[in-house]
Amino acid sequence: MAGGAGSAGGGSAAAEASGAVVHTARPGSLLEGSLWHPDPSTLTGRDARRVLADIGRVRSFLAALEALAVERVRLACEEEGRRAAERFEAQGGGPERFGGGLSRALAVSEVAVAEGISEFAAARLVGAAEALCGPQIAVLEGLESGTLTEAHARVVTDETSALPSECAEEFGIAALGRLETRTGRRRTPGEFRKAVRALRERMHPDSIRTRKARAAQERGVWVRPEPDGMCTLSALLPAEIGLAAANRLDTLARAQRRSDPEEGRTLPQLRADTLATLILTPTAPDGPPPPDAPELRDAPALPEAPQASPEAAPSPRLGESAPAPAAEIVVHIPAATLLGSSEEPAVLEGYGPIDADTARRLAAAAPTWQRLFTGTDGVPLSLGRSAYRPPKGLRRFIEYRDGTCQFPGCTRAARKAEIDHLTEWQDGGTTDAENLHALCTKHHALKSLQTWTPSRLPTGPDNATADTLWISPLGTRAVTGPTGHEPPDAGPPDASPPDGTPPADGPPDPPDASPPDGTPPADGPPDPPDASPPRHEPAEPQPPPF
Known part of the structure; x- marks a missing residue:
């Protein structure tokens, strides 16, 4: 069985002929040589376990190699970011982008596209590589030699990320000293994390109050799609708030079970249904929060979970009598x-x-409906140079067609993104469906700073919407395209809500917003930053940082 292409050499060729599994370098790869091992199906259980141990050592070596490569990409992006900033200043400048962190944003995008991972995972990779190639060089050496697993190395880099640089190296050396117990037994990654976290608490120069206030700035809520019409909703909160919320859900769920002996739902199901009910049926949707609502800004005391009475109203079953969502969904x-x-x-x-x-x-x-034509009927798909801003109908068409931000790997909804001219307006670009695409604020800024460069590819078969080729400063090439909505031959028939009122299209389109001097008009305040999680995302399995 061949695991790659290319010449495996005499030894590998013989191994492959004997039924071994061989992986060789692809043409153009900078990784030379080949790797082979016996076909696991021919091994005993004991020998197969030895192969697993070998794979762990190879994985450690590759983790070290990846860290070195990612750090080199980061350094190269520092230079590219400096050049982009100088170019931007020479063209008249403007508001500072990325809070001065253009180089890091560029490095994260390069790593994410090169490895086919999310920018959240790529950001962890960049941070871990910077630590491993800097203050945690001893950890990197352990990875290279195979004496340290990537899971143990991840513990050190994770805990280092919250430490000031001046004590990071000392912390890393002390952490490695806790890899084994006093009896010489190597700690598991879970045991090691507990020991290293306690060490970080002792060595951190800032008080826990200061660190908690800083960490609370990263709080947020995220949704992860799950199969079969389900999703996971998670939140990052101060510990006392999260535990109080969980305790309240548990109290209400248990009260529901006690009040109804025939209740067939499990406690986890009751907690989930109660959470949905509490969120989607607020007691005072238009008023201020209750006086006893915890205020995160002032490091609150632990709120107590209320005692639910057995006569409390039961939580409706989701999908049956649960309240229809009152918040906006599309x-x-x-x-x-x-x-x-x-x-x-x-x-x-x-x-x-x-x-x-x-x-x-x-x-x-739904309180309002909006009709969307996905063909050429009813929507002006091209305004040429007559207007800079796309009208509402064209904007909705682009949002529906693209689905998400059109930067490689970005999943931010197009409805929350900005509609951008592929060829800039000041460079002669037109306002039409062919030259417009959706970009989130972050990736719109990367394009505007002339770091990543997009270009529209030729139209596909059957006049399908063309894909977009993106090229990075380091030469990465990636192709993106719309989500794949199949346009019908004609627009859908007009549909009215059950009460007979026509679909609400909102206020009329604004007048022509074409700027007289050819410069794009101000778009007002930018969209909120990408709602991707900060350092941790409870709803998603943590990806390895190297």
Whole structure:
């Protein structure tokens, strides 16, 4: 079995002929040589376990190599970022982008695209590589030799990320001294993390109060899509707030079970249903928060979970009598599905396909509808040079077509992104569907600073929307494209809500916003920054940082 292409050499060729598994370098790869091992299906269980141990040592070596490569990319991006900043200043300058961290944003984007990972995972890689190639060089040497697993190395780099640089090296050396117990037994990664975290608490020069106030700035809420119409909702909160919230959910769920002996839901299901009910049916949606609501800004005391009475109203079952979401969500529903003549799934923006029954239930609860033509009927897809800003109908068409930010790997919803001219307006670009695409604030800035450069590829078969080729300062090439909505031959039939009122399209389009001097008009305050998690994301399995 061959695991790669290229010449494996005499020894590897013989190994492959004998049934071994061989991996060789691809053409153009800078990694030379080959790797082979016996076919595991021919091994005894004892020998297969030895192969697993060998794989662990190889994985450690590759982790060290990856850290060295990522650090070199970071240093190269520092130079590219400096050049981009100088170029930007020479062209008249403007507001500072990325809080002065352009080089790091560029490095994260390079690593994410090169390895096909999220920018959250890439940011962890960049931070870990900087630590391993700097103050934690002893950890890097342990990885290279295979004496230290990447899981143990990850513990040190994770805990180092919150330490000031002046004590990071001393901390790393002291952490490695806790790799084994006093009896000589090597600690598992979980045991090692507990010991190293205690060490960090003792060595950190800042008080825990100061560190907690700083960490609280990263609090947030995230959603991770799950299969079969489900998702995971997670939050990063101060510990006392999160535990109080969990205790309250548990108290309410147990009270529900005590009050109804025939309740068939499990406690986890009751907690989930109670959480959804509390969030989606606020007692005072338009008023200020209750007086006893915890104020995160002032490091609150631990709030007590209220004691729910057995007579408390039961939590509705989700999908049956649960309240329809009152917050704004966007669902793309085919007209035939909406009218009940088709069971074609709808698309919940930010998630993906949902069943027709759920889509119709959401549509029935919607206060307003907006009709969207996905063909050329009814929507002006080209304004040429007559206007800079796309009108509302064209903007909705671009948002629906693109689905997400069109930068490689970005999943931010197009509805929360900015509509950008591929060829800039001041360079002769036109306002039409071919020259417009959705970019989130962060990646729009990378394009505007002329770091990553996009260009539209030729139109695909059947006049499908063309993809976009992106080229980075370091030569990375990546192709992105719309989410794949298939445009029908004509726009969907006009559909009105059940009460007979016409779809609400909101206020009329603004007048022509074409700037007289050819410079793009001010777009007002930028969209909020990308809602990707900071250092930790409880809803997502933590990716290895090297």
